[in-house]
Amino acid sequence: MWIENKDEIVEAGNHFIEHILNGHGITPGKHNKYLCISPDHNDNEPSMVMYNDHLYCFGCGKSYDSLETVKVLDGLDTKEALKKLADIAGVEVKYKNDKEMLNMYKELSDILIHDYNKFPKEVKEYVAKKKLDYRKFDDFDVGVFNPKQFRSVISRYDAHKVHKLNQTMLNKPTSLIFTIKDIKGRPVAFAARDCTGAKPKYINTSTTIYYKKSRNPFLIDRVLDYKYVYVVEGYTDALLMQIKGIPAVAIASATVPEKTVETLKDLGVEGIIVVLDGDAEGIKGVNRTIAKVLPESGMKCAMKRLPNGIDPDEYINDKGVSGFNQLPMMPFSEFWMRENKELKPRERLNEILKIMSKAELGNPSNHFNALEKVCNEMDINYNVEDIKKMYRSKVVLEKLPGIMDSMHKAESEIRYLRRTLGDMLERIDD
Numbered sequence: 001m002w003i004e005n006k007d008e009i010v011e012a013g014n015h016f017i018e019h020i021l022n023g024h025g026i027t028p029g030k031h032n033k034y035l036c037i038s039p040d041h042n043d044n045e046p047s048m049v050m051y052n053d054h055l056y057c058f059g060c061g062k063s064y065d066s067l068e069t070v071k072v073l074d075g076l077d078t079k080e081a082l083k084k085l086a087d088i089a090g091v092e093v094k095y096k097n098d099k100e101m102l103n104m105y106k107e108l109s110d111i112l113i114h115d116y117n118k119f120p121k122e123v124k125e126y127v128a129k130k131k132l133d134y135r136k137f138d139d140f141d142v143g144v145f146n147p148k149q150f151r152s153v154i155s156r157y158d159a160h161k162v163h164k165l166n167q168t169m170l171n172k173p174t175s176l177i178f179t180i181k182d183i184k185g186r187p188v189a190f191a192a193r194d195c196t197g198a199k200p201k202y203i204n205t206s207t208t209i210y211y212k213k214s215r216n217p218f219l220i221d222r223v224l225d226y227k228y229v230y231v232v233e234g235y236t237d238a239l240l241m242q243i244k245g246i247p248a249v250a251i252a253s254a255t256v257p258e259k260t261v262e263t264l265k266d267l268g269v270e271g272i273i274v275v276l277d278g279d280a281e282g283i284k285g286v287n288r289t290i291a292k293v294l295p296e297s298g299m300k301c302a303m304k305r306l307p308n309g310i311d312p313d314e315y316i317n318d319k320g321v322s323g324f325n326q327l328p329m330m331p332f333s334e335f336w337m338r339e340n341k342e343l344k345p346r347e348r349l350n351e352i353l354k355i356m357s358k359a360e361l362g363n364p365s366n367h368f369n370a371l372e373k374v375c376n377e378m379d380i381n382y383n384v385e386d387i388k389k390m391y392r393s394k395v396v397l398e399k400l401p402g403i404m405d406s407m408h409k410a411e412s413e414i415r416y417l418r419r420t421l422g423d424m425l426e427r428i429d430d
């Protein structure tokens with residue numbers, strides 16, 4: 001937990017439990033009791049009692065303080081729930097700070113050797129094979145560690161911090177080291193590529209209070225001023241692209257994590273162009289990204305499709321930056337239509353329109369023409385107008401549960417007001 005004043009937030013939040021319940025349209029019923037909020041308890045008579053600083057359910061025996069209440073009602077993890085609770089209770093969130101840890105990463109990045117001529121043979125071969133311009137390694141803090149210097153730095157830090165480094169591969173002269181920085185440009189992690197051919201090929205340093213892989217993709221510090229950013233899998237791909245002036249970050253995973261999209265959005269990035277490896281894993285990753293991540297994110301997204309089995313760095317080395325730029329941008333809907341071969345074309349269209357209806361991805365009309373084109377190729381006769389109509393019906397279906405929900409809420413509020421009013425009138429009568 002990186003929030004220092006958790007107890008303070010929860011305590012302050014405990015005065016607002018009723019307010020939180022009301023915010024979700026939950027009001028007391030018979031005998032001033034609430035329906036249990038536990039998703040596991042299908043309460044049919046109100047069994048939950050509001051105490052001074054917590055809720056208690058006599059049906060299932062669960063109790064909820066303000067933090068648990070927010071977690072359940074908003075479906076948030078602890079950290080997010082604490083932030084929300086702090087907001088409700090008007091308490092400032094204080095984050096733990098660990099300057100020592102930052103110092104260690106900075107010191108280590110400073111002792112990285114960037115001079116190609118001093119690299120061991122294995123690393124030289126790897127750099128040559130990847131056609132990386134090593135004259136730029138200094139600028140990107142890429143290089144190799146001298147194990148003796150490495151050990152001398154870490155000997156001055158406490159064991160807990162050093163443990164986070166997963167030293168085995170960092171501390172090897174035959175590993176090429178990538179320094180991962182946060183958006184402020186501070187070194188917060190390292191990735192090591194073993195150049196001897198041993199497995200695993202890559203290792204990362206561990207999660208710390210300053211670094212989480214999904215939140216902090218490699219080279220995020222280099223895309224701060226861009227509206228569109230390329231997202232690739234490999235560190236060498238992103239490095240090569242950046243050296244050639246293409247704004248790219250590396251996620252080191254086949255699916256674009258939700259948190260990566262969130263981070264980029266927070267930076268003001270409007271769209272991502274996914275260029276995952278042109279292999280089966282890459283395609284699966286794009287599919288997962290489209291189905292799981294994009295509908296929630298509201299991020300615009302397109303992709304570039306590489307020839308089978310070719311990674312971005314190979315493609316750029318082969319065709320140059322201009323060749324890469326000429327590679328057509330594909331709206332994700334078109335990709336979905338072409339790739340999901342286990343579904344029949346009509347089902348595919350249905351599915352992608354459903355995904356689009358959940359995703360507020362700028363202007364959906366960008367997709368309609370592409371979809372018409374693919375439909376024609378696949379001999380299903382939908383034109384742009386048909387597709388638009390289908391899309392609109394899906395949008396309505398998608399929004400319907402929300403509308404029904406708020407109607408139910410409004411009804412229950414009216415019932416509550418009537419009851420309260422009735423009580424008041426009775427008292428006046430008395």
Ligand SMILES: [Zn+2]
Nearest residue numbers: 036041057060
């Ligand atoms: Zn219960």
